[in-house]
Amino acid sequence: MIRFEQVSKAYSGGAQALQNVSFHLGKGEMAFLTGHSGAGKSTLLRLITLQERPSAGKVSINGHDISRLRSAQIPLVRRDIGIIFQDHRLLMDKTVFENVALPLIVVGFTAGEIRKRVQTALGWVGLSDKAHCYPIQLSGGEQQRVGIARAVVNKPPLLLADEPTGNLDPKLSMDILRLFEDLNSLGISVLVATHDLGLIARMRHHTFTLKQGRMLGDSLAGDDL
Ligand code: ADP
Numbered sequence: 001m002i003r004f005e006q007v008s009k010a011y012s013g014g015a016q017a018l019q020n021v022s023f024h025l026g027k028g029e030m031a032f033l034t035g036h037s038g039a040g041k042s043t044l045l046r047l048i049t050l051q052e053r054p055s056a057g058k059v060s061i062n063g064h065d066i067s068r069l070r071s072a073q074i075p076l077v078r079r080d081i082g083i084i085f086q087d088h089r090l091l092m093d094k095t096v097f098e099n100v101a102l103p104l105i106v107v108g109f110t111a112g113e114i115r116k117r118v119q120t121a122l123g124w125v126g127l128s129d130k131a132h133c134y135p136i137q138l139s140g141g142e143q144q145r146v147g148i149a150r151a152v153v154n155k156p157p158l159l160l161a162d163e164p165t166g167n168l169d170p171k172l173s174m175d176i177l178r179l180f181e182d183l184n185s186l187g188i189s190v191l192v193a194t195h196d197l198g199l200i201a202r203m204r205h206h207t208f209t210l211k212q213g214r215m216l217g218d219s220l221a222g223d224d225l
């Protein structure tokens with residue numbers, strides 16, 4: 001699903017964010033990406049979403065080399081990737097339903113199709129009865145789940161999460177990770193960037209570790225972090 005081959009990224013300011021990074025996330029797999037602040041996690045995710053381009057090396061998504069894509073093709077690749085942010089980035093003046101429907105409106109589905117898909121996605125995250133609430137009426141964990149529903153409403157083959165539990169307590173964080181596992185069992189490949197090693201240790205998934213821009217190799221959670 002994701003393949004990095006000898007990928008390096010140097011920012012114009014001079015920072016060498018990634019150096020010769022190679023790794024592979026198979027189709028249907030779920031894995032963690034970890035490392036200290038500044039290790040390069042966000043940069044790695046931004047190379048997948050094409051917000052940044054590699055300085056060297058090759059990035060492939062779903063078998064396609066995206067390192068040399070023309071700009072016109074970028075939206076097509078992005079459509080295949082659901083993204084979850086730490087701060088969920090919901091529109092506060094829109095209902096839960098409207099927030100989740102946004103990616104479908106962009107693609108141009110009919111109203112009936114949108115209603116069906118939004119209800120399915122809200123069902124996955126356990127918020128079927130909150131469709132007409134505004135984000136402010138929901139708890140922090142529920143707001144994060146709305147963000148997750150929005151990310152998966154298109155049924156993307158790949159889901160990326162950047163510190164998705166950063167603002168949540170340990171119990172809610174665990175609930176969110178279980179939810180990712182549920183989505184993974186629907187066939188969605190999942191990559192979760194987090195520095196919460198305690199959380200990772202409680203789950204059995206491959207963990208890719210970055211240290212100062214280099215990949216330390218992968219391990220099963222809890223083995224040698
Ligand atoms: P992490 O997500 O693990 O905290 P980042 O990928 O954000 O790491 O950062 C890796 C390194 O690249 C850091 O030294 C950071 O300061 C630098 N960096 C990140 N984004 C930029 C940018 N847009 N311009 C210049 N340097 C950057």
Ligand code: ADP
Nearest residue numbers: 011013015037038041042043046052086162163
């Ligand atoms: P995240 O929460 O994803 O880790 P960051 O704080 O790393 O976000 O980065 C937020 C924004 O600031 C990004 O657009 C990133 O490119 C930019 N940025 C991060 N580090 C630097 C840096 N050292 N110099 C310039 N821009 C940076």
